[in-house]
Amino acid sequence: MDLRIDETAAQWQRRARAFTETMLYPVEETLELQGALPPETLARLRRAVVEAGLNAINHRIEDGGKGLSQLEQVVVNEEVGRATGALWAVLWHPPLPLRYGTPRQRADYLQPSCRGERRAAYAITEPDAGSDPSRVRTRADFARGKFVLSGEKWFVTTGDQADYLLVHAHVDADPGKPTLFIVDKDLPGVRVTRVPKFMHTYVYEHPEFVFDRVELESWRVLGDVGQGLELTKEWFVEARLQIAANCLGAAIRAAQIAERWSNERVQFGRAIREFQAIEFMLADMAVEIMAHKTLLYRVAWEIDQGLDRKLVHARASAVKLFGSEMAGRVIDKALQILGGRGYMRENPVERLYRDIRVDRIWEGTSEIQRAIIGGQIRKRGMETYTGWV
Ligand SMILES: Cc1cc2nc3c(=O)[nH]c(=O)nc-3n(C[C@H](O)[C@H](O)[C@H](O)COP(=O)(O)OP(=O)(O)OC[C@H]3O[C@@H](n4cnc5c(N)ncnc54)[C@H](O)[C@@H]3O)c2cc1C
Incomplete structure (x- = not known):
């Protein structure tokens, strides 16, 4: 049994520690006292993440990620987890299911997300569906070659920074067809209704969204209908x-x-x-x-x-x-x-x-x-x- 961390993982650990100490610790108090970071600071951090090679550590190299092993990801996340204000979230990890996207979805969503040009948020929870996602009421009705999405999502972490959401909905209101949709925030009918405050100071927000008869073309299904x-x-x-x-x-x-x-x-x-x-x-x-x-x-x-x-x-x-x-x-x-x-x-x-x-x-x-x-x-x-x- 060899429990040593190999040199590659140790290098990632050192890199993440240096990033945490030089880039994250210095902005902790500003974030706490002001409740948010100025946009120019967020932009500087975004550039620093790319320069440090800490973007999309969870995705394959061919999709623009860094292709880290699970252990390497753990040591990086451990180091950035030292920072307060959930500043670890300035490192983006595009949602893993995007790797199962079609070539078009990977080119238009996953790959720019790995580069830090786009950002996703994951929307499952609703007022009546928390621990039990089968109670999701957000529905996507299929008619005339399109889906029509209606519903509400709460606690959408990083929903303020994201430009698109992965929305968990039931096709034709059937809990047997839970499905993920890629939904751009600027599509007609997508609205932020509230941005509540929470116990922690989080570097981004957790807004609430409403989807009011949002028309979605079929290519926006991630994976298959029912695979959500x-x-x-x-x-x-x-x-x-x-x-x-x-x-x-x-x-x-x-x-x-x-x-x-x-x-x-x-x-x-x-x-x-x-x-x-x-x-x-x-x-x-x-x-x-x-x-x-x-x-x-x-x-x-x-x-x-x-x-x-x-x-x-x-x-x-x-x-x-x-x-x-x-x-x-x-x-x-x-x-x-x-x-x-x-x-x-x-x-x-x-x-x-x-x-x-x-x-x-x-x-x-x-x-x-x-x-x-x-x-x-x-x-x-x-x-x-x-x-x-
Ligand atoms: C800051 C923040 C950010 C979040 N970000 C996201 C996000 O990005 N996307 C997203 O989709 N969701 C997000 N969530 C939602 C989060 O995942 C839910 O809050 C969580 O799953 C619990 O659901 P609930 O709050 O509705 O509690 P409930 O499910 O109503 O649970 C209430 C209590 O009942 C208990 N309970 C429920 N069922 C059982 C059971 N079977 N056995 C024993 N006890 C049970 C729970 O453990 C809990 O103590 C976020 C939440 C917070 C607070």
């Missing part, structure tokens, strides 16, 4: 691993800040780390991070070795569940060690504390991950998680 859930599942796997990696980076940064502070802060005549109450918190944080890192790197490595798709799905849930909950526990302890200073917005730990809360909600809540894991244990046995294959 299958394609989205693939996106979930990728997003869950990304979240798990971002959470790892966030927890490490918070732990490092807390440990440094525990050396500097003197109360009752000694550095607070000399109080066992503080040292035990640091010990628990270190062990939790180690456990998650080991799990995440293992699963990423297994995926690179060609792990069966069903097992990939099963294990991505475990990694997302553990990573997001671990980050919550670790960052909470880091904040406690910092005392009142940890509660100040100027402190990255305060921001990380708010930033990572959503990781237990989006891309499947913790309860949904547990339901998936429970179902896998029922179907495939406990060995799926406790074994070593």
Whole structure:
């Protein structure tokens, strides 16, 4: 068993760390205090992503991506996950299902998205459909050679920056025909209705959209009619691993800040780390991070070795569940060690504390991950998680 990271992955790690420290950390406070970054800063970051070669790390080289292995993607996402304000999102990962697009869809959408000239957002959730996508009401009725799309989507992350959306809709209102459509935002009938504010400061927005009888030509179907859930599942796997990696980076940064502070802060005549109450918190944080890192790197490595798709799905849930909950526990302890200073917005730990809360909600809540894991244990046995294959 060789658990070392090879030199290529280590190079990506160093590159992403340098990008995080030189490009992302310097804009964190502006983002927090102003609630958004000026357009010229966003444009500068976009150029810097391309210069650093960190664009579309999730796509094949022939589609304009960087063709990174899963483990390489994980180490990059871990490094950028240290930044607050979800600044990791300035690196774009065009949705994975686009790779199954037709040559026209790949040329017009995927390839410019890999270059950073276009940007997609993924729209599944609706007022009545969250954890249960079968309740989606957005419908695409087929008539006279075209689809007519009507409905509403909520929480469309990066929907403000995107120029097109992947919209999950039911063809002819049939839940048996979940389908993904490529929908340009400037098509007649597409409207943003609200841009709500959330607990975290996120570098972009999560707007709500309405589709009012939007006419879609047939070529806008991604994959086949009825294939929407299958394609989205693939996106979930990728997003869950990304979240798990971002959470790892966030927890490490918070732990490092807390440990440094525990050396500097003197109360009752000694550095607070000399109080066992503080040292035990640091010990628990270190062990939790180690456990998650080991799990995440293992699963990423297994995926690179060609792990069966069903097992990939099963294990991505475990990694997302553990990573997001671990980050919550670790960052909470880091904040406690910092005392009142940890509660100040100027402190990255305060921001990380708010930033990572959503990781237990989006891309499947913790309860949904547990339901998936429970179902896998029922179907495939406990060995799926406790074994070593
Ligand atoms: C900031 C943010 C960004 C988001 N970005 C996107 C995006 O880009 N695209 C997109 O499509 N969606 C997005 N979402 C939506 C997100 O995926 C949903 O919020 C999430 O799937 C949960 O759905 P819900 O909020 O409707 O909660 P619900 O499904 O209503 O769940 C409410 C509670 O019930 C629990 N619950 C539900 N079903 C079960 C069950 N079977 N067993 C046990 N407990 C259950 C849940 O775990 C939760 O605790 C985003 C959400 C947020 C907050």
